[in-house]
Amino acid sequence: MTTPLPDDPQLVSFLRQHQSPVPAPALDLEARLLATLPPHVAPRSAGRRWPFVLAIGAAALWGLGQVLIPARQPETLRLATVETHLEESWSHVFSAHAEPWTTEPLP
Amino acid sequence: MVASSRVAEASPTFPDDTALIQRCLGGDTQSFQVLYRRYQSRVRGTLYRLCGPTHLDDLVQDVFLRVWRGLPRLRQPQLFGVWLYRIALNVAADHRHQAGLQRDQQRTLAAQGHHHTDPLDLNHCHYQDLVERGIRQLPFEQRAVLILHDLEDRPQKEIAEILKIPVGTVKSRLFRARAALRQFFADEGVHL
Numbered sequence: 047m048t049t050p051l052p053d054d055p056q057l058v059s060f061l062r063q064h065q066s067p068v069p070a071p072a073l074d075l076e077a078r079l080l081a082t083l084p085p086h087v088a089p090r091s092a093g094r095r096w097p098f099v100l101a102i103g104a105a106a107l108w109g110l111g112q113v114l115i116p117a118r119q120p121e122t123l124r125l126a127t128v129e130t131h132l133e134e135s136w137s138h139v140f141s142a143h144a145e146p147w148t149t150e151p152l153p
Numbered sequence: 154m155v156a157s158s159r160v161a162e163a164s165p166t167f168p169d170d171t172a173l174i175q176r177c178l179g180g181d182t183q184s185f186q187v188l189y190r191r192y193q194s195r196v197r198g199t200l201y202r203l204c205g206p207t208h209l210d211d212l213v214q215d216v217f218l219r220v221w222r223g224l225p226r227l228r229q230p231q232l233f234g235v236w237l238y239r240i241a242l243n244v245a246a247d248h249r250h251q252a253g254l255q256r257d258q259q260r261t262l263a264a265q266g267h268h269h270t271d272p273l274d275l276n277h278c279h280y281q282d283l284v285e286r287g288i289r290q291l292p293f294e295q296r297a298v299l300i301l302h303d304l305e306d307r308p309q310k311e312i313a314e315i316l317k318i319p320v321g322t323v324k325s326r327l328f329r330a331r332a333a334l335r336q337f338f339a340d341e342g343v344h345l
Contacts, residue, residue, distance in 0.1 A: 054303075054331050056345045057303075057331055057334060057335060057345055058303045060280075060284070060338075060345055061284055061288075061303055061304060061334075062303075062304060063280075064277065064280040064281050064283070064284045065202070065281070065284055065285075065304060066201075066281050066284070066285055068194075068197055068198045068201045069201065069206050069209060071193070071197065071209075071210055071213065072210050075210050075213065075214065076186070076189060076190075076193075078214065079189065079214050079217055079218070080182055080185070080186060080189075082214075082218065083182055083185065083218070083221050084221075084222070085180065086177075086178060086180055086221075086224070086225055
């Protein structure tokens with residue numbers, strides 16, 4: 047702890063002895079001050095930042111998804127090809143069985 | 154901590170500063186009134202010695218308005234006293250820049266003529282004037298350290314926290330301020 051004792055006692059004593067008295071405040075200063083106090087604006091706490099953080103996170107995820115979707119396209123195309131192949135095969139089989147019934151009736 | 158212990162010494166009354174600050178944050182102006190009454194005298198004295206009587210009420214009001222606005226950002230309420238002094242010194246520095254030191258000195262001397270009218274104590278008035286002029290002729294940084302340390306008994310470590318400077322700088326500014334004051338008094342015919 048630093049010492050508050052003056053190490054130039056003569057000078058300090060002279061200053062204290064002859065310092066001017068502080069003028070009294072205006073009678074209405076306190077009232078004026080209290081009347082002009084604006085309402086407090088609460089500081090941004092960590093808790094209040096959560097919606098902002100969540101929004102940023104969601105946006106980042108959405109952007110990441112946009113980047114990754116093209117990478118999935120070949121797989122989607124392959125799936126579509128398989129589906130088309132299945133449909134065509136099924137149609138072919140179906141039409142092969144259906145043809146005799148629909149073209150010519152039995153004698 | 155030294156600063157917090159000094160603040161505790163300075164404000165032993167109940168409720169303590171931290172409790173009052175919490176209430177102020179809830180919009181309780183009566184708690185702020187208690188804080189104002191607790192500290193306004195010291196703030197006023199510091200501002201008077203730094204800036205003189207001109208605009209003193211306005212400066213005090215400015216300090217406490219800044220305090221009220223800044224309370225939501227005060228992270229260490231136990232160091233309220235240090236923080237308050239820092240605001241007061243900032244207000245004084247702003248005022249010094251705005252008003253100009255020379256013009257203020259002239260107004261101070263004129264105002265002092267109204268304050269001291271006792272013809273029986275002319276010698277004391279002369280020394281008061283001398284002390285005022287001696288302090289005012291110091292550079293602002295030295296003046297602030299000298300006032301806080303020699304006139305308001307703030308310890309060097311707390312002054313370092315208030316001014317955000319090393320303790321060694323406080324000591325060197327104090328040394329230079331005292332030397333300059335001694336020289337000023339000697340030039341005026343007063344040898345201590």
